[in-house]
Amino acid sequence: MLDVRFIAENADEIKAKLANRSGSYDVDKVCQLYSKRKELLVQTEQRKAMRNKVSDQIAVIKRNKGDATELIAQMKALGEEIKQIDAQLAEIEPMLKEAVLSIPNIPHESTPIGKDESCNVEIRRYGEPRKADFELKPHWEIGANLKILDAPTAAKITGTRFTVYRGLGARLERAILNFMLDTHAQNGYTEIMPPFMVNRDSMYGTGQLPKFEEDAFCVKNNGYFLVPTAEVPVTNMHRSEVLDAASLPLKYCAYTACFRAEAGSAGRDTRGLIRQHQFNKVELVKFTRPEESLNELEKLTMDAELILQKLGLAYRVVSLCTGDIGFSSGKTYDIEVWMPSYNRYVEISSCSDFFDYQARRMNIKFKGEQGLEFVHTLNGSGLAVGRTTAAILETYQNADGSVTVPEALIPYMRTEVIR
RNA sequence: GGAGAAAUACCCAAGUGGCUCAAGGGGCUCCCCUGCUAAGGGAGUAGACUGGAUAAAACUGGUGCGAGGGUUCAAAUCCCUCUUUCUCCGCCA
Numbered sequence: 039m040l041d042v043r044f045i046a047e048n049a050d051e052i053k054a055k056l057a058n059r060s061g062s063y064d065v066d067k068v069c070q071l072y073s074k075r076k077e078l079l080v081q082t083e084q085r086k087a088m089r090n091k092v093s094d095q096i097a098v099i100k101r102n103k104g105d106a107t108e109l110i111a112q113m114k115a116l117g118e119e120i121k122q123i124d125a126q127l128a129e130i131e132p133m134l135k136e137a138v139l140s141i142p143n144i145p146h147e148s149t150p151i152g153k154d155e156s157c158n159v160e161i162r163r164y165g166e167p168r169k170a171d172f173e174l175k176p177h178w179e180i181g182a183n184l185k186i187l188d189a190p191t192a193a194k195i196t197g198t199r200f201t202v203y204r205g206l207g208a209r210l211e212r213a214i215l216n217f218m219l220d221t222h223a224q225n226g227y228t229e230i231m232p233p234f235m236v237n238r239d240s241m242y243g244t245g246q247l248p249k250f251e252e253d254a255f256c257v258k259n260n261g262y263f264l265v266p267t268a269e270v271p272v273t274n275m276h277r278s279e280v281l282d283a284a285s286l287p288l289k290y291c292a293y294t295a296c297f298r299a300e301a302g303s304a305g306r307d308t309r310g311l312i313r314q315h316q317f318n319k320v321e322l323v324k325f326t327r328p329e330e331s332l333n334e335l336e337k338l339t340m341d342a343e344l345i346l347q348k349l350g351l352a353y354r355v356v357s358l359c360t361g362d363i364g365f366s367s368g369k370t371y372d373i374e375v376w377m378p379s380y381n382r383y384v385e386i387s388s389c390s391d392f393f394d395y396q397a398r399r400m401n402i403k404f405k406g407e408q409g410l411e412f413v414h415t416l417n418g419s420g421l422a423v424g425r426t427t428a429a430i431l432e433t434y435q436n437a438d439g440s441v442t443v444p445e446a447l448i449p450y451m452r453t454e455v456i457r
Numbered sequence: 458g459g460a461g462a463a464a465u466a467c468c469c470a471a472g473u474g475g476c477u478c479a480a481g482g483g484g485c486u487c488c489c490c491u492g493c494u495a496a497g498g499g500a501g502u503a504g505a506c507u508g509g510a511u512a513a514a515a516c517u518g519g520u521g522c523g524a525g526g527g528u529u530c531a532a533a534u535c536c537c538u539c540u541u542u543c544u545c546c547g548c549c550a
Contacts, residue, residue, distance in 0.1 A: 079508060083519045090478085090519090093531045097475035106530080113530035280505095401506095410505080 039138050039399045046072045055144045058151050058360035063141050071134040075127065082123040089116055139248060143395040145360040146369040148332075152359030158372070159359070164343065165352030167376045168433045175439075176379030177431040178310035181207060183439050184456060187311070198308070199300065199315040201424075206456045210430070210443075211318060213450030215293050215423045218320040218345055222420055225341055227291035227322060232271035234294055235262040240274040243400040245366040252301045255315075264297035268321035269417045273396060276325065281404040281413060287326040287334055291420060294319065311424040312377075312384065318423035324416040325402065328394065331414035332369070335391040339371045342387045342420040348446045351429050352376035354383050368393045371418075375425065378432040386425045389418030 045052055045068050053065050092113055099106040145151075150159045168174065181187025186207025192200035203211050223229050241247040241263050246254055255264040265271055272292050281288065296319045307313035322341060326334045339355065346353045358370040367390035374383030394412035397403070403410045434442045440457035448454055 076508075079519085083508065086520090087518050089530075093475075094478090096530060100475065110530045117530070 039395065040141055040144070041398060042068065042072055042134070042138050045069070045138065045141065052141075052144065056142065058145060058153075059142060059363075060154065060361045061142075064137065065141065068134070068137045068141065071130055071137055075130050075134055078123055078127050078130070082120055082127065085116055085120045085123070089113055089120065092116075136248065139242075139399075142365045143368045143392065145363060146332075146391070146393070148357075149363060149369050150357055150359040153361040155359070155362045157359040158362055159357045161355040161357055161371065163352075163354040164347060165350070165376070167352050168378050170435075170437070172437040174378045174432060175435060176310060177428040180431045180435055180439070180441065181310075184441070186210070186456065189309075197315075199313065201311060201314060206451070206453070207427075209451060210447070210456065211423055211427055213447050214426050214430070215318055215320055217348075217447055217450055218420060218423070219291060219293055221345060221348065222291035222320070222322060222341065225344075227289045227341075230268075230272055230275070230290050230292040232265075232268060232275070232292055232294060234265050234271075234297075236265055236270050236274065237262055240270055240277070243274045243277050244270045244396055245399065246270065249365065253299050255297045255299060265294050266298050267296050267319060267419075268292040268294040269323060272321065272323045273415055273417065274400065276402050277400040279402055280410065281325060281402065283327075283404045283406060286404060286413065287324050287330060290323045292321050292323070293423075294321070310379070311428045314424060317425075320420050320423065322389075322418050322420040325397075325413045326416065327404070327406070328411065328414050331391050331393060331416060334414075335369065335371070335389060335416055338416055338418050338420075339373065339389040342373055342389060342418050345421055345426075346373070346375060346386070349426070349430065349444045350446075351426075351433055353386070364388070364390060366390075366392050366395050368395065373419075373421070375429045376433070377425075377429055379428075384425065384429075386429070387419035387421045389416070391416045 040052070045065060049065050049069050056063050056065070092109055096106045096109050096113070099109070150157060152158070175183075178187065178189065182189075184207070186204055188202040188204055189200075192202045195202075219229055235257060238247065238261065241254065246263075246266060254266055256262070257264065263270075271294070272290050275290075276288075296317050298315060298317075300313060300315060303313060311317070322338055324334050324338060343353065343355065353373055353375045356372045356374060358367075358372055363370045370388055370390040372385050373387040373389070375386040376382075377384040392415045394414055396415045397412040402413050402415070404413050430444060430447075431441055434444060436442060438457075440455050443451045443454050443456065
C-alpha cells in the first residue's frame with residue numbers, strides 16, 4: 039500500500055499517475071477519511087491526556103485518604119466522551135484501511151505508458167522459434183500420444199483444468215523444477231520449502247486480498263488459502279520484521295504447487311498445461327535496499343532467463359506498460375517463451391519490482407543510515423514449470439512423436455529421449 | 458481433539474488495581490582507570506507507531522507488558538475471545 043499521508047498530501051499527482059493504469063481508483067475517498075480520522079484523533083487524544091493527568095491526581099488524593107468523588111465523577115463523564123469518539127474512530131479506521139488498500143502502486147517512471155498489453159515494449163529476444171519440415175503438434179497431443187499427460191483421468195478424479203502426469207512426464211516435471219532450484223541455488227538464492235496454505239494476513243500482505251478474493255481457493259475447515267504463488271508465503275516470512283541491513287539483499291527461491299481459481303478465464307486455454315487450477319512453479323523473491331531495487335530487478339530477470347537459455351528455449355522479454363502491470367507492481371518484465379502450438383510467445387515468468395508497496399503493507403524494514411526504512415521487495419517466476427514442460431515437449435518434438443531431452447535435463451531424466 | 462501451564466524490552470526476570478509514565482540482572486555501546494589484557498568504576502540501553510507545534514528543530518500529546526475486546530476515574534495486574542509455546546493424554550504419516 040501507499041503511505042496514507044503521502045496520498046493525502048499528493049492527491050492530484052497520484053491521480054494523474056494512476057490514470058495510466060487500467061481500472062479506476064478513489065483517491066478522494068482516502069483523503070476525506072484521512073482528514074476525518076485526524077480530526078477525531080486530536081479530539082480523543084486531548085481528552086485522554088486530561089484523563090491521564092487527573093487520574094494521577096486521584097491516585098495522590100486516595101493515597102492521602104482524601105475525597106476524590108468530584109474528580110471521579112468528572113472523569114466518568116470524560117470517559118463517556120472518549121468512548122463515543124473512539125467508537126466513531128473504530129468505524130472510520132477500517133474504511134480508511136480498505137480505501138488505502140484499494141489504491142494500487144504507482145507505476146515507476148521507466149514503465150512505458152499505455153492502456154493495455156498492445157503498448158508493452160519488447161526489450162530483447164533470445165533464440166529462434168522452432169521450425170520443422172513436419173507439422174509440429176501441440177504439447178497436449180504429444181503428451182497424450184506418449185501417455186505422459188492425462189487430462190481425462192484428471193477430470194475424472196478431480197475436474198477440468200487439472201492434469202495427471204505419468205511416467206517420464208511426471209519425471210520431466212520433477213526434473214525441470216529440480217533443475218531450476220539447483221540453478222538458482224548456485225546463483226545465491228536460498229532454497230525455501232514453505233507451507234502451501236497461508237492465513238488471511240499473508241494474503242493481505244502481498245496484495246491478493248482484499249481485491250482478488252475470487253481468484254483464490256479457500257479451505258473450508260480453517261479459512262486458510264491455498265497459495266496462488268510461492269511469493270505469498272516467502273515474502274510474508276519477514277512480515278513485521280526489521281531486517282539486518284548487512285544481510286541485504288535477501289534472495290530466496292521456492293518451489294510450490296500454485297492454486298488459482300482462474301475466475302473469468304472460462305474458455306481460454308482450455309487444452310494442455312497453459313492454464314490450470316493447480317500448477318508447479320519455482321519463484322524467486324528478493325528483499326533489497328531501495329537504491330538497489332531496480333538493478334536487482336534486472337538481475338532477477340536475467341536469473342530467470344538463464345533457465346530458458348540453458349534449456350535452449352526461444353523467448354523474449356517484454357516491459358509491461360502502465361495499463362498491464364499488476365496491482366502491487368511498479369515495474370514488471372514478462373518473459374515469454376516461444377510456444378509453437380500458439381504460434382506466438384507465451385508468458386512464462388513475470389518479474390516485478392514492488393518498491394516499498396508490499397513492504398509498507400507488511401511492515402518490513404531495515405536499519406539504514408537514516409534510521410528505519412522500508413525495504414523493497416521483488417519477485418519473479420523462475421519459472422512456471424508446467425509451461426516449461428509444454429514448451430520443451432513442443433520445441434524438442436521429433437517427427438516420430440518422440441521428444442528429445444534437453445541436454446541440461448539429461449542428468450535429471452537419466453534418459454535422452456522420451457518415447 | 459482433551460487437560461494443565463506459560464507469553465513482560467536484545468536475553469533472563471520482578472511485578473494480583475493508583476509513588477511502576479515497568480524493579481533488578483546479563484549482554485551490548487560509550488567513558489574513566491590502566492604500558493597492554495583482565496578486574497574495577499561511571500553513563501546509556503523502549504523502541505516502534507501516531508498526532509500537535511515549528512521555516513526546521515527544541516518542545517509536547519496519545520498508544521505500547523503475545524493479539525483483540527471488556528470492566529474501572531485509573532489495568533502488566535480483573536474478565537472474555539484468539540494466537541503461539543511447553544507438559545501430559547488421545548489420534549496419526
